[in-house]
Amino acid sequence: MRMMAISLTHDQVGLGMGNITNFNMGRTVRRALSVALAFLAVPTIGHADDSPPPENLFGSGKILATPGVIQVEGAGGSGLSTWAMISGYGTNRQVGGSAHHTFVTTNDFTLNATGVTIGLFDRLELSFTRQWFDTGSAGGRLGLGEGFKFNQDIVGAKVRLFGDAVYAQDTWLPQVSLGAQYKKADKGATVRAVGAADDDDIDLYLTASKILLDKSLVLSGAARLTRANQFGLLGFGGPNGGRSLQFEGSAAYLLSRHFVLGADYRTKPDNLAFAEEDDAMAAYVVWLPSKHITVTAAYTDLGKIALQGRQRGFYLSLQLGF
């Protein structure tokens, strides 16, 4: 509720500022600004009786749960996979956005991810996420030093191409989006020493999603062109190969208005010679007490990582937004 109030104020200030963009002299601007502020002080009097109220740019006009959540790399989706929906609760005339923190702990490693994702007019999604991968005591066993961290920054963009996941319930045509994630691993020398060809690269993905409302189901699948080792944390490419087409998919069941159950499956390249890399999966429950708070809890199996055996554990993600 408090967040709603804040975004409403932003919107009104934004509208007020719109009135002064034609002026460029300092004093004129100041005078115009005070006029605009005077309007803001009595926001309802300005409207003619019949004209519709201006739509709130940050009005969270989408229906609860329909945009999905922020996935581990910062894109709109579910736990491990990207969806075609544009993240955030903004409609085609609104802007939405959220911040997330995601925490994954497995047998030997912990991963933290923090980022911001915004959706513009239900067409374009932009995201930034930083991941910290802590090797804990395995770092010592691998000769990297205990608690050695592989980190990466991920800048993402996704554009909605065609189709409608939510409203076109009378057709099978899914919503389809094209996305890119630029990833930059921070320990360039180390990832090259373990065999990676590069410490940065771009993943490209094409994702198709559909809500089957009469079945209370969400189905999504994506093809990803990538050479990221362990999502990019261990660099890109290696002695066993370069770019390849990988798959990520998910199925989610709308249990009730505020709870969603689901599972993700994601294939990964296996480019490094020193250690085998497996597919990853997650089974999750999402709790959406409102459009502003989303909590994802999951059991995840990330497969073998860096010679430490199969990594199974717990995934928790908190998302705040509008």
Added chain:
Amino acid sequence: MKPISTLALALFIGLSTPAQAASLFDDLGGLESITRFTNRLVDLTFTDPRTAHQFKHTKKERLARLLVDQLCEASGGPCRYKGVNMKKSHIKLGITEAEFNALVEQLQQAMDEEGVPFHAQNRLLAILAPMKRDIVER
């Protein structure tokens, strides 16, 4: 990977049988329940600031009656909608997606209050959702 995609495909095909419309009418609680949650919906629509401005010149009772017929018929019940089609009745209103969704949320609230099960609600919404093409104009 292979067994997974086969499973997903099987799921897709298995679930693609159309919902039985006749049983949806029953699952919504029949005509009495539909009438109650529709009246409640119209009350909410006429008072919620997100939608109220659209209904300043609309006769509430007539709209409620038409909506009951429409929802009853759409869910497979023994009614016949005799109003204007969705395109004609909404074309001049400049309805936004946010307004459409606000009405969906009001309907969800009204059905919750009536005790309509969540999955039956979604089956009704699945029938109404494609109407957005005719109703939302901007």
